[in-house]
Amino acid sequence: MLQCNGMKTVSPLIVGNWKLNPETLHDARDLFLAIRKRLPRQLGDVAVVVAPPFPFISELRRLAPSGRIALAAQTAFAEMKGAHTGEVSLPMLESVGVTTVILGHSERRAQGEQDAAINASARAALKRKLTTIVCVGELERDTEAGYFGVVEGQLIAALRDIPKTQLKDLVIAYEPVWAIGTGATATPEDAHEMKLFIQKVIVAHYGRPALKKVRIIYGGSVKPDNAAALLDAGAVDGFLIGGASLVATEFIDIIKTASTYVKRSV
Ligand code: PGA
Numbered sequence: 001m002l003q004c005n006g007m008k009t010v011s012p013l014i015v016g017n018w019k020l021n022p023e024t025l026h027d028a029r030d031l032f033l034a035i036r037k038r039l040p041r042q043l044g045d046v047a048v049v050v051a052p053p054f055p056f057i058s059e060l061r062r063l064a065p066s067g068r069i070a071l072a073a074q075t076a077f078a079e080m081k082g083a084h085t086g087e088v089s090l091p092m093l094e095s096v097g098v099t100t101v102i103l104g105h106s107e108r109r110a111q112g113e114q115d116a117a118i119n120a121s122a123r124a125a126l127k128r129k130l131t132t133i134v135c136v137g138e139l140e141r142d143t144e145a146g147y148f149g150v151v152e153g154q155l156i157a158a159l160r161d162i163p164k165t166q167l168k169d170l171v172i173a174y175e176p177v178w179a180i181g182t183g184a185t186a187t188p189e190d191a192h193e194m195k196l197f198i199q200k201v202i203v204a205h206y207g208r209p210a211l212k213k214v215r216i217i218y219g220g221s222v223k224p225d226n227a228a229a230l231l232d233a234g235a236v237d238g239f240l241i242g243g244a245s246l247v248a249t250e251f252i253d254i255i256k257t258a259s260t261y262v263k264r265s266v
Pocket residue numbers: 017175179180181182219220221222240241242243244
């Protein structure tokens with residue numbers, strides 16, 4: 001936490017979600033090294049995280065011994081072990097250096113991932129003190145503002161039985177699905193409005209002090225040329241970045257932009 005003009009502030013969190021990219025370990029190494037090489041020496045309190053596909057995590061951890069680039073998993077299963085073919089557990093992820101998990105991404109929800117499973121993984125991850133990014137977002141912007149109800153429903157389901165004491169490791173990523181990978185971005189005003197709405201839901205559940213603990217980031221076609229406005233007028237606490245995180249120079253430009261911002265948390 002930083003202090004700025006007497007206001008409490010949070011450090012921006014910049015997360016690159018590589019999704020099902022790149023194709024090989026060789027290419028993953030190249031991309032990671034290109035990012036590492038360009039990472040500014042002074043990050044200005046920005047936390048940088050990369051979420052590669054599972055098979056690449058160990059090797060990339062080896063390439064980032066200083067921890068200046070933290071590693072995330074793109075999903076995680078709630079059970080610790082047992083007969084769950086194809087799943088990956090939190091202890092497994094921790095054992096290869098993962099400190100952050102992304103849960104409930106819309107591309108996984110579209111494959112059938114349910115609120116209950118997202119909530120179970122979130123509870124397990126927060127209990128283990130992992131930084132836990134829960135994604136929420138509407139499929140479309142309807143004219144009756146039903147998108148607030150969609151986001152509220154996803155939030156309430158994801159936060160079920162999560163105690164107040166574990167909120168400091170929780171991050172909410174507002175990712176309107178219509179903006180993901182499309183080049184269409186929420187306006188900074190829309191992002192800000194949704195941030196305030198998410199904060200309202202959090203306050204209703206946990207009380208006002210919770211606001212200082214939970215970061216609210218934005219995802220959906222974040223690029224170097226819209227990052228500043230989203231941080232400034234949008235007042236979001238960071239980004240979840242897909243496409244632009246696969247281009248080292250773009251990812252670094254966004255990190256540099258974020259390093260010039262010190263965000264107010266409330
Ligand atoms: P995008 O993806 O930046 O390519 O829109 C964001 C995400 O899906 O997290």
